Amino acid sequence: MGRTRWVAGNWKMHGSRQANRALLDELVPGVSQLRGVECVVCVPFPYLGEVAGKLGGAPIAWGAQNVSEHAQGAYTGEVSAAMLAEFGCRYVIVGHSERRQLYGETDAQVAAKFAAVKAAGMTPILCVGETLQERDAGKTEEVVARQLGAVRFEEGVLAYEPVWAIGTGRNATPEQAQQVHAFLRRKVSPGTAIIYGGSVKPQNAGAIFAMPDVDGGLIGGASLVAKDFLDILKAAAK
Numbered sequence: 001m002g003r004t005r006w007v008a009g010n011w012k013m014h015g016s017r018q019a020n021r022a023l024l025d026e027l028v029p030g031v032s033q034l035r036g037v038e039c040v041v042c043v044p045f046p047y048l049g050e051v052a053g054k055l056g057g058a059p060i061a062w063g064a065q066n067v068s069e070h071a072q073g074a075y076t077g078e079v080s081a082a083m084l085a086e087f088g089c090r091y092v093i094v095g096h097s098e099r100r101q102l103y104g105e106t107d108a109q110v111a112a113k114f115a116a117v118k119a120a121g122m123t124p125i126l127c128v129g130e131t132l133q134e135r136d137a138g139k140t141e142e143v144v145a146r147q148l149g150a151v152r153f154e155e156g157v158l159a160y161e162p163v164w165a166i167g168t169g170r171n172a173t174p175e176q177a178q179q180v181h182a183f184l185r186r187k188v189s190p191g192t193a194i195i196y197g198g199s200v201k202p203q204n205a206g207a208i209f210a211m212p213d214v215d216g217g218l219i220g221g222a223s224l225v226a227k228d229f230l231d232i233l234k235a236a237a238k
């Protein structure tokens with residue numbers, strides 16, 4: 001209550017110039033009718049400029065899905081925070097579990113990326129979350145506390161994304177999400193938005209967003225389907 005509601009789409013490595021245009025053509029008028037929810041789309045690097053151009057003036061912010069922890073230099077294939085900021089990018093997902101798991105990103109790297117995003121004047125969306133093995137071992141709180149504690153977290157968006165719920169169709173129950181969100185809430189400043197991610201769909205968004213410490217969602221698969229993403233935004237706007 002009183003905190004801003006957020007819904008961010010994480011397109012991951014999906015899209016094409018044509019598909020992006022079609023998606024945004026549907027999203028912009030839909031989002032324009034909504035009140036009380038911040039909408040962000042996090043797009044693959046090559047599309048940032050075009051998406052920025054298309055969204056100029058629309059109530060949808062755009063962001064990136066990753067960033068280099070370095071300011072500049074001989075880092076082939078990397079993209080700096082300053083480069084993103086130059087495109088008007090306002091958000092950057094940091095520490096997504098796919099980055100941690102598939103690309104070996106460590107807590108220390110995630111912390112450095114978080115700091116780089118802040119230094120460039122953008123807002124990091126920090127992802128934390130446990131694997132199924134860690135949950136079954138009763139280590140959920142220990143893991144998310146470690147991941148959050150590694151970062152000097154202030155003024156960002158925090159996303160709780162249980163790894164076992166991402167792209168699996170198996171979302172955390174609203175109560176499971178609430179439990180971890182309430183735990184995280186005690187570790188961040190009162191105004192911090194804590195959003196949930198992991199198989200959020202139009203069918204379950206309302207129940208998850210109704211939890212007192214859930215301020216919205218980070219949406220993967222369903223953010224690629226305009227109607228689904230809009231329905232999820234509507235559930236958050238209520």
Ligand code: PGA
Pocket residue numbers: 010161165166167168169197198199200218219220221222
């Ligand atoms: P999903 O992905 O909604 O497809 O489960 C969420 C995420 O990885 O951010």
